[in-house]
Amino acid sequence: MRRTVFIALLGLSGCMVGPAYHRPKLAVPAAYKAAPGWVKAEPDDAAPKGKWWENFQDPVLDRLEPEVAVNNATLAADYYAYEQAVAVAQEARGGLFPTLALTGSATRQGQGGGSGGPATSGTFEGQAGWSLDIWGKIRRQVQSDVATAQVSAADLANATLSAQAELATDYVYLRTADANIALFRQTVLAYQQSLRITQNQYNAGTVAQSDVITAQTQLDGAQSSLVSEFATRAKYEHAIAVLVGYAPAELAIPQGTQIANVPVAPPQVPSTLLERRPDIAAAERQMAAQNALIGVAEAAYYPDISLSALGGFSANPITGLFNASNALWSLGAAGTEDIFEGGARSQAVAAAKAAYLDSAETYRQTVLTAFQDVEDDLSDLQVYAQQAAVEARAVADATRAAQIALNEYRAGTVDYTTVVTAQVTLLSDQQTALSIQENRLLASVALYQDLGGGFKESDLPSAGQIQSRLPFAP
Helix, strand or coil: CHHHHHHHHHHHCCCCCCCCCCCCCCCCCCCCCCCCCCCCCCCCCCCCCCCHHHHHCCHHHHHHHHHHHHHCHHHHHHHHHHHHHHHHHHHHHHHHCCEEEEEEEEEEECCCCCCCCCEEEEEEEEEEEEEECCCCHHHHHHHHHHHHHHHHHHHHHHHHHHHHHHHHHHHHHHHHHHHHHHHHHHHHHHHHHHHHHHHHHHHCCCCCHHHHHHHHHHHHHHHHHHHHHHHHHHHHHHHHHHHCCCCHHHCCCCCCCCCCCCCCCCCCCHHHHHHCCHHHHHHHHHHHHHHHHHHHHHHHHCCEEEEEEEEEEEECCHHHCCCHHHEEEEEEEEEECCCCCCCHHHHHHHHHHHHHHHHHHHHHHHHHHHHHHHHHHHHHHHHHHHHHHHHHHHHHHHHHHHHHHHHHHHHCCCCHHHHHHHHHHHHHHHHHHHHHHHHHHHHHHHHHHHCCCCCCHHHCCCHHHHHCCCCCCC
């Protein structure tokens, strides 16, 4: 009879209250609005996937990027947060199994002046207990904790991608500062030449001293801007050092040129974005975790049932402890249920359902924001590419105009104001060209980040991996 009841209880343990989880279906556009002609039917197998920065073809950037995942302290903290979430999931899973305990004791006692000697007694007992998860409360909690660990894993992948993109962004700013330094050095040399010309013209008595003062003022301004660019460069170099886990004094990046290559990541169709962004994966796993907690809350409506068993030996004297005649045992079952709780259980269920709906709306907004991010990046890349072509022509025209103005000033056919205007225009156009190139590079970095940087939803650890503590690396 007892065996029949036990088997029946085991059969009931297959039940789980609470809703089954289904990922909500969202309306996804068929194509990106800003990507005509850019969407490829198949992924570019020749392009680096996880090492997306290699597409910029800069060896210094290629050397720095891998150090982010290895040395960045913030990412290390995120990894330990994931480890903590895994431990919590395994702790919850432990509630599915019986508990076993062993106790033993021995005593020796007697009375003074008595005729008998001291008496010895002892006990040795084993106890077992099992809280039957008939309604699935523990299993739902395990589901929630596993999904939460997957959220943590996705957060780690997203933080890694963000840090890599931040490094690439700072590196773009650094190389633009280098380009501006080279430009101001070139400008200083040009203004020094203009100052010599005006000084010679003044010495010959053909121009006023104001031309000399104006030329000197231009030169001073260019030299001041040159010094300022060095300060800007230093800040980005320091930021890069911290990102790769070094003190600013420990990293020096030699001066170089602005990155010339502006790669464009193939965006594919929008539906693939749902599987390629770690922040979307985190939001989706959060929904799964909240859905499981509804089952945990609903299980409180049902009684808790547990089994217990005790077996052991008790004897006097202790030398006969393990004789069969000294054995003792007991079996038991218990069930508990609150019959009045003032509506607390129903409110707990309502709160769990509201938390799930909250997470579902967060997921939907995360997806919409992701589509917006990609559309913005693609639009920016198109606009900046067109702007770069126009600005290249403007720089060429301004270079020619500045040289003509200086030659005409030497010939005495124009005043120095014409030279100054042409030179200021040239410097402005050159700075604008560098700024446009910087914007193109930043938009390219943003597109790689907003497309997930090579992440795939399948990269997340499975429930089995989490419960067996297999390592995870984003």
